[in-house]
Amino acid sequence: xxxxxxxxxxxxxxxxxxxxxxxxxxxxxxxxxxxxxxxxxxxxxxxxxxxxxxxxxxxxxxxxxxxxxxxxxxxxxxxxxxxxxxxxxxxxxxxxxxxxxxxxxxxxxxxxxxxxxxxxxxxxxxxxxxxxxxxxxxxxxxxxxxxxxxxxxxxxxxxxxxxxxxxxxxxxxxxxxxxxxxxxxxxxxxxxxxxxxxxxxxxxxxx
Amino acid sequence: xxxxxxxxxxxxxxxxxxxxxxxxxxxxxxxxxxxxxxxxxxxxxxxxxxxxxxxxxxxxxxxxxxxxxxxxxxxxxxxxxxxxxxxx
Numbered sequence: 073x074x075x076x077x078x079x080x081x082x083x084x085x086x087x088x089x090x091x092x093x094x095x096x097x098x099x100x101x102x103x104x105x106x107x108x109x110x111x112x113x114x115x116x117x118x119x120x121x122x123x124x125x126x127x128x129x130x131x132x133x134x135x136x137x138x139x140x141x142x143x144x145x146x147x148x149x150x151x152x153x154x155x156x157x158x159x160x161x162x163x164x165x166x167x168x169x170x171x172x173x174x175x176x177x178x179x180x181x182x183x184x185x186x187x188x189x190x191x192x193x194x195x196x197x198x199x200x201x202x203x204x205x206x207x208x209x210x211x212x213x214x215x216x217x218x219x220x221x222x223x224x225x226x227x228x229x230x231x232x233x234x235x236x237x238x239x240x241x242x243x244x245x246x247x248x249x250x251x252x253x254x255x256x257x258x259x260x261x262x263x264x265x266x267x268x269x270x271x272x273x274x275x276x277x278x279x
Numbered sequence: 280x281x282x283x284x285x286x287x288x289x290x291x292x293x294x295x296x297x298x299x300x301x302x303x304x305x306x307x308x309x310x311x312x313x314x315x316x317x318x319x320x321x322x323x324x325x326x327x328x329x330x331x332x333x334x335x336x337x338x339x340x341x342x343x344x345x346x347x348x349x350x351x352x353x354x355x356x357x358x359x360x361x362x363x364x365x366x367x
Contacts, residue, residue: 096356096359096360096363100351101350104350104351104355105340105350106340109340114355118351118355121351121359122362129363129365180288180290184288185288185319186289186322191321191324192321192325192328193324195324195331199331203334208335212335212336212339213339230301231336232336234337248302252294252297252298255297256298259297259329259332260293260297262332266332
């Protein structure tokens with residue numbers, strides 16, 4: 073019997089045959105969540121998971137158990153998500169006028185200083201304590217969901233996946249100036265959303 | 280006020296704060312921000328809150344997803360399994 077050449081020091085692959093059913097059961101939800109956090113649409117996330125597992129079926133022989141099965145699958149999914157964004161960047165021009173026309177101008181006075189009572193409020197509970205609350209995470213998810221699609225794509229790549237600015241620009245075919253405007257607006261909108269819906273909503277005192 | 284007239288306005292500061300999170304700012308601009316924080320608690324808060332936001336967002340895939348929405352629907356799961364069946 074000819075064994076395929078595998079590094080002898082590596083642990084032997086525990087399972088050498090493709091087992092898509094088991095992959096769906098064991099890793100499906102995890103992969104789906106990973107995709108959903110990034111692409112936000114359930115149909116798209118489902119498609120990406122399916123494409124990922126189809127690649128896995130085709131290439132599982134090369135995998136050979138070098139890493140855990142899950143990180144192998146997540147690795148494939150990452151590439152799929154990236155391809156999806158690249159396609160999105162080709163098909164759409166990356167602006168969203170409605171989102172950008174509202175520059176929170178009601179928060180600044182005629183000279184562009186904060187109007188004091190409308191400026192950022194003093195957040196209570198403070199960071200660490202806020203992050204222990206389930207409502208905090210629900211609010212963040214809700215706020216992220218309100219971002220326009222393209223802004224959310226850029227923002228997710230930058231903040232959740234920590235992709236460097238240059239790489240985002242190259243993938244989506246946008247300029248750095250355009251990227252900075254989008255990130256600035258996303259952060260401003262998200263901060264505001266979190267303040268209104270979580271911090272002030274808790275009866276946090278405004279200063 | 281001398282300082283107020285010699286640092287950028289709050290509106291510009293918010294843009295610079297965001298920018299500093301994506302690329303290094305020139306020393307001069309960093310100093311201008313520092314000086315501005317001395318006189319402006321709102322911009323300082325704004326900065327702290329964006330930093331908190333960034334930390335929270337890094338944790339969203341684990342924390343957020345688990346505590347809020349979770350799994351594929353049973354239908355999706357079935358569709359997936361059918362799509363993956365070997366064609367013979």
